[in-house]
Amino acid sequence: MASGQRIRSRPAHTPGSTYLAYTPNGKQLITVGVDNFCRIFTTGSTDEPVTVDDCQENNTAIVAGNGFFIAGSEDGTVCKYSLETNKLDEILVRTSLPVRDVALSPDGNWVAVASDEIVVKVVNTKDMTQVQYLREQGRAVKHVAFDLSGSRLAVSCTDGNIYMYSLSSEEPNMIKKVGGLIKSLESDAEASAKVLWHPDGRAFGAPTAGRDIQVMSSDWELQRAFKTGHSGDITAAAWSPNGGLLATTSSDLSLCLWDTKTQELVKKLDDLKATVLAMAWHPAENILSYTNNDGELFIHTDIVPAEHVALLAKPVQPAPFLHDPSEGSIGNATKPQNGARIDLPERRHRRARTPDSLDDILGPDDALSEDGLDDFVVDDDGAGYAPAINGNGKRTNDHLNIHSPSGKRRTYTSSYLRPQPHEAFQPGSTPWRGNRRYLCLNLTGFVWTVSQESTHNTVTVEFYDREFHRDFHFTDPFQYDKACLNEHGTLFSCPPSKENNQPAMIYYRPHETWTTRADWRTSLPKGESVTALALSDSYIVALTSSIYVRVYTLYGIPLRVYRQKASPAVTCAAWRDYVLTIGNGPVSSDGTCTLLYTIENVKRDELFQTEDIVALTPGSTLSSVFFSAEGDPYIYDSTGVLLTLLHWRTPGQARWVPLLDTALLPRLAAGGKQESYWPVAVANHRFHCIILKGQEKHPYFPRPILSEFDFQMPITGPKDAEDGERDVDAMDEDSDDEEGGGGSSRKKKEAGDEVTALEHTHILTSTLHTQLLSTLSHTRPTQTQKAALAQLEVTIDRTLLQMLGLECLAGEDRGMKAFEIVKLMRDSNGKMLDLAMKVATRYGREVLREKIAELAERRAVGLDAGDEELE
Structure with missing residues (x-):
């Protein structure tokens, strides 16, 4: 519905980007x-607005409190003006790059x-020397927004993420990174990615x-969505003061009003003259x-x-929840102490297409998936989506959940051992949780799918670098x-379907x-299904239920088909011309199968490890x-250990080396964290990973942030620091007299910690050197790789x-170890x-110096200290 007549504009500023803000009492409206100059309009008055001169040019944002307003400009200046004198009060802060947005806390004491610039500054409006810095985001920031309490600040970053900070303590703390919600935008784009805090908080x-x-x-948790139907990007949006209405505008030159409770359109103006950049309700x-x-x-x-005007007269309305968080999630299951499962009646249904019961599949937190969250997927292909999952979900990939009881290896007490093969799994994939799951998660991006009842899925592919790749999604029949x-x-890959006779x-x-057309599909022989997939820059690899390894070029040419020796197949991985396959091997004494791997170069048709x-x-998976x-x-x-394979290009020389044991991370050493x-x-x-809290075994939506840890080889335990003290107990023997026993003990512990750190650095760097040297000896090294190898040696x-x-500092009796070093x-x-x-010489170890000199002479003639047998 269009407006009956055009709303007349009021003179404000020179043609260009213009912004506004109401004072909290609604008496004045300020524009920049x-x-x-700035303009101050009085509500209900037809008089000419008050003009505040001597302002900065090219203003980009404005907020207002009772008695003052604050404006930011492209020259990086953030100025505070008095509404009593209508003059500049003070310059609160300067930035080296253009200001894009400002936000005022509800109490008026802080402006974000x-x-x-990458850093967001939060400045006290009464004392500009009090500044907090928000540094977690990695790119420029487009919008900031305080919540109603003023204790949380939402930062909309140009990388397409929302960074949520807590400001309730002296030091700001990022409490959540929300990805996949807003669009990645340039900082000067007219489109909006601003967070709108609902008035109910x-x-x-x-x-x-x-x-x-x-x-x-x-x-x-994702709640309801307003399907605006705008044909252009949203440029501004605002809740009514009581949250009962939502106003949105778009670059398609339309303005819409929505009923918050029903998400229905109340009014639409589609005859706007220019793109709206800022909106505010009185x-x-x-x-x-x-x-x-x-x-x-x-x-x-x-x-x-x-x-509909009665909606404005109501008290604060609740936000459009699917389920009110204060009432708890519907359909949550509970677990009695005896381990039995109790589900609510609506959970007790049978799945239409599979024999297994949904009650045996859903976890206690699966109510999250029955909230109609498929509204979150963009339906740009016009296929449409089901409003909510009705129980005809997907078969869970229990075989992916190696931590679950069903995935554990078991032994049998019968007269013979029944082999327990390792379950197959797809790296980077998660099992179904309600109607959603991740198909792939890596450093490039992530692929996730949503079940739309029993007819089809919707697949979404999103990238971390959205400047290089565009996200896409499609209907998946x-x-x-x-x-x-x-x-x-x-x-x-998809499994065969008996219902549709689809391979x-x-x-x-x-x-x-x-x-113009480069994507392709290929079908497997009847009855054969894909066990695991791998993709490299050169090849596609599929392990199948017929124990075949199928290798294709990137454009669908079958290149290799052979039967895997170790079976049943477990998983695979690929990188450039190399393919690694893993399968079950001989049965061990406890009935579990030993896993065997093979690495080959597909291009050369050469096996490195077989x-x-x-x-x-034992007992791990x-x-x-x-x-x-x-x-x-x-x-x-499954024990949390990361291992790499050294010398894998040399047949018979490969070995698995632990580079990180997550159970020994310092963040877990103090205890208390689960x-x-x-x-x-x-x-x-x-090591890049996702941190799972509590009993969680797989990541879920919204997409969690990635964390990373340095390698830390498990060479010492938590008590080895005491051993370090004993190792250096000969150091500073006179410290007891000078500083007392406490000072000596402290210095010994510090020295012990330093020894441990150096020992770890040596073994880790040596391992990385061996790894890189092996790579360079079998490939054509680049200048960067050569420089990295030399740096590792140094x-x-x-x-x-x-x-x-x-x-040497420890004493003369440590000479043997010193010479070994x-x-x-x-x-x-x-x-x-x-x-x-x-x-x-510096520490007076003359015998050691002579030994080192002899070693130098021997090396000069091509011998080492351990080459006595050559004499």
Whole structure:
């Protein structure tokens, strides 16, 4: 419905971007624009507005309190003006780059400043020296918004994420990173990604990439969405003062009013002259004011039609929840102490297409998936979505949940051992949780699917780097259950369907091509299904239920088909020309199957390792397998240990080396934390994962943030620091007299910690050096790789030199260990041995210095200290 007559604008500013704000009491409306003055309009008055001169030009944001207002401009200046004197009060803060948004806390004491700088500044409006800095976001910030309590600030970043900060303590703390909700935008774009806190304080809304307003509760659950139907990006939105109405505007030059409770359209104006950039409801009257990019101000009285005006008179209305958080989730199951499961009656139904009961599948938290969250997926293909899941969900991938009781290995007490093969799984995939699951999660992005009853799924592919790739989604009638994602394309597979007589299929969709149609599908023989998929820059690999390994080129040419020796197949991974496959092998004494792996170069048709053992501890299972960004194989097991495979290009020489034991992380050492880690990738010598709190075993929606940990090889236990004290008890023997026993003990412990740290650095750097050296000896090295290898060698020798200094400091009786450290030095040019002799001389270790000199002479003629048998 269009307006009956055009609303006349009021003169405000020179044509250009214009913004506005009401004072909390509603008596005044202030506007700023591209010119160097501000305008103050009095509500209900037809008089000319008051002009505040000597303002900055190109203003980009404004907020107002009772008695003052604050404006930010492109020159990075944030100024406070008095409404009593109508003059500049003070400059609160400056930024080196243009200001994009400002937000005022409800009490008027703090103003948050978003700019093209990465850091958000929160400045006290009464004392500009009090400043808090929000640093967690990695790119420029477009919008900021305080909640009604003023204790939380939502930061809408240009990377497409919302960073939620708590400001209730002296130091700001980021409490949540919400991804996949807002669109990635340039900081100067007219489109909006601003968080809209609902007046009841328990939820917020935000414009999505699908031009809707998605509501999220304060416990991070997706609630209802306003399907605006705008044909352009949303440029501004605002809740009415009581939250009963929502106003939205778009670049399609339309303005819509929505009933918050029903999400129904109340009124629409589709004859706007220019794009609206800012909107504000009057705090008490039926007035909506807005400014556009043409310098105009519109004060729209009686904006809400008479038949709906009663909505404005009501007290604060609840946010549009699917389920009110204060009432708890509907359908939650409880577990009695005896381990039996109790479900509410609505959960007791049978699935239409599979024999297993939903009661046996759903976890106690699965009420989250029955909330109609499929509104969150953008329906840009016009397929439509079911309003809510009705119980005809998907078969759970219990085989992926290796931590669940059904996934544990069991032994039998019968007269013979029944083999217990390891369950197959797809790396990076999660089991169904209600009607949603992730098909793939890695450093490129993530693929997730939503079940739309029994007819089809909707698949969404999102990328972390949205400047390089565009997100997409599609209706999936084949119901893909496995996926892989990299920089070049997305790979899917679906199981065979007996109902439709449809065979299993593999589908590949490249991200960029120079032809018009490059995606392809291929069907597997009847009765054969895909067990695991892998995708590299060069090949596609599929393990199948017929124990075949099928290798394709990226554009669908079958290249290899052979039967896997280790069976049943478990999983696979690929990187460039290399393929790693894992299957079940011989049965061990407890009835479990030993896992065997094979690595081959597909291009050369060459096997590097064949049917070698995957080193797992008894009782543990394999959680994930992948190649690192540098091209080395890694596995992660159910005990939380990350292992890499050294010397894997040399047949018979491969060995599994632990680079991180998450159970020994310092964050867990103090106790009290209950968390686990879901593996994602290894890149730049860091382990990337998702932290799972409590009893969670898999990540869920909304998409969690990635965490990363440095490698920390398990070489010492938590009590080894005491051993370190004993190792250095000869140091500073006179400390007891000078500082007392406490000082001596403290110095010993510090020295012990330093020794432990150096020992860890040495073994880790040596392992990384071996790993890189093996790679360079079998490939054509780049200059960057050569430089990295040389740097690792320098780090090893420098670490050993530091260890030598500590041993010399410990006393003369540590000479044997000190000389052993020297012999470990690589010292390609002899400089390190010279430095080692200087260290020995400095501490008066003449015997050690002579030994080092002899070693230097032997190395000069091509011998080492351990080559006596050559004499």
